[in-house]
Amino acid sequence: MELCSTTLSFSSSTPLLNFQNHKFPRRNFCHKISNPALPKPFLQNYGKPQTLIYEQKSTRLSTGAYRTIISAKAGRQSWDFGRFIKTLYFFNGPPSPAKFFDFLVGKLSSSSTSESVNSMGTSDIVLVAGATGGVGRRVVDELRKKGIPVRVLVRNEEKARKMLGSDVDLVIGDITKDSTLIPEYFKGVKKVINAVSVIVGPKEGDTPDRAKYSQGIKFFEPEVKGDSPEKVEYIGMRNLIKAVKNNLGLGRGKLLFGFEGDSYRQLSWGALDDVVMGGVSESTFQIDPNGSENGGPTGVFKGVLSSANNGGFTSIRTKNFSEPEDLSAYDGLEFRLKGDGRRYKVVVRTSADWDALGYTIGFDTEKGKWQSIRLPFSSLRPIFRAKTVSDAPPFDPSNVASLQAWLCC
Ligand SMILES: NC(=O)c1ccc[n+]([C@@H]2O[C@H](COP(=O)([O-])OP(=O)(O)OC[C@H]3O[C@@H](n4cnc5c(N)ncnc54)[C@H](OP(=O)(O)O)[C@@H]3O)[C@@H](O)[C@H]2O)c1
Known part of the structure; x- marks a missing residue:
């Protein structure tokens, strides 16, 4: 707390x-x-x-x-x-x-x-951004196996619950929009792991569950889908770092x-x-x-x-x-x-x-x-x-x- x-x-x-x-x-x-x-x-x-x-x-x-x-x-x-x-x-x-x-x-x-x-307790939650991605969901699995409390920051609740379980501690945000990264999300959070990435996929298209991407993009000619690398990797990352900086020192109080x-x-x-x-x-x-x-x-x-x-x-x-x-x-x-x-x-x-x-x-x-x-x-x-x-x-x-x-x- x-x-x-x-x-x-x-x-x-x-x-x-x-x-x-x-x-x-x-x-x-x-x-x-x-x-x-x-x-x-x-x-x-x-x-x-x-x-x-x-x-x-x-x-x-x-x-x-x-x-x-x-x-x-x-x-x-x-x-x-x-x-x-x-x-x-x-x-x-x-x-x-x-x-x-x-x-x-x-x-x-x-x-x-x-x-x-x-008396108030403390919390050691790890917040995983990009938890619905190939890397992010594996990170969530590993943390859970170790008994570490996890919260996920995702864009799509339905997709996240389907992938990570309906009871997952979940907050909705888009790192490219800093107004969506509200202080409450960081309540009790001790560490943040960022697995957000610009979305890359085969030019020819993919299945809804991104089967081709999962096989390995090297087999297909790739292209960026959706937001640009600048938006996700630069602006998004900057927003996330700012939110972490402003809100993660919460252990010390405000x-x-x-x-x-x-x-x-x-x-x-x-x-x-x-x-x-x-x-x-x-x-x-x-x-x-x-x-x-x-x-x-x-x-x-x-x-x-x-x-x-x-x-x-x-x-x-x-x-x-x-x-x-x-x-x-x-x-x-x-x-x-x-x-x-x-x-x-x-x-x-x-x-x-x-x-x-x-x-x-x-x-x-x-x-x-x-x-x-x-x-x-x-x-x-x-x-x-x-x-x-x-x-x-x-x-x-x-x-x-x-x-x-x-x-x-
Ligand atoms: N996959 C690999 O084998 C591999 C290996 C080594 C390194 N990496 C690196 O690991 C990182 C993640 O790769 P990945 O394969 O896990 O990518 P991915 O499967 O495409 O996942 C990207 C994740 O980022 C999320 N995301 C994208 N834009 C977002 C935004 N604006 N706000 C919030 N979330 C956003 C996606 O959410 P949605 O589900 O909502 O789209 C998804 O969860 C990349 O930097 C990649 O280069 C990957």
């Missing part, structure tokens, strides 16, 4: 906000994201959720900036309208009240998701965010807290240049979680990917993270709409310990406004629009 990865890490830190005169203790948490030596993305957090009820007319940031608080009702904590608007703008640009207030109606609450799953070796992938994360429904939790996401387990950069998700004002969640969410991610060649997400012992949720959306169904799974963190958390796509559950949607379409990994990491009271 293959993974695509996002690196989130969480670590303890002081809160960014310095609330003045609060009468009850707060809890802070902190999560980090990625570094150059980290293979995959990760997440860290700290402290325990706790209900906060304190009256306060104003909040001072540690930078010294002041914020205006809209209301401060008895027994309730002041709600930060400015931060609400800021959140709205970060993810959506100018707010659309109808859409956003719809969102407020749905209270996103604690986990109704299943437990995290931290980096969605963070650092891996010399690679770095940026994702625009923003805090999305219960301020959107009247709560007062507050988090931030920042890059710590030296916070990773190797002393390199990592993303840090930190803040204050409060259940005041019927709130109780804090999260970071990516803006929608500029193009939806096709992760169909992968089996799940992997987070590299350092947490605080609390349980988090990941939400994967396949719609660019703000208030859309999310596919969700929870996972536990170990306090202060770097972990690789693997979340198979098969374990994601469709949730909309905190409720499981029983008739939701199955998760479509070919169309991933955004990611979100949650912490709830």
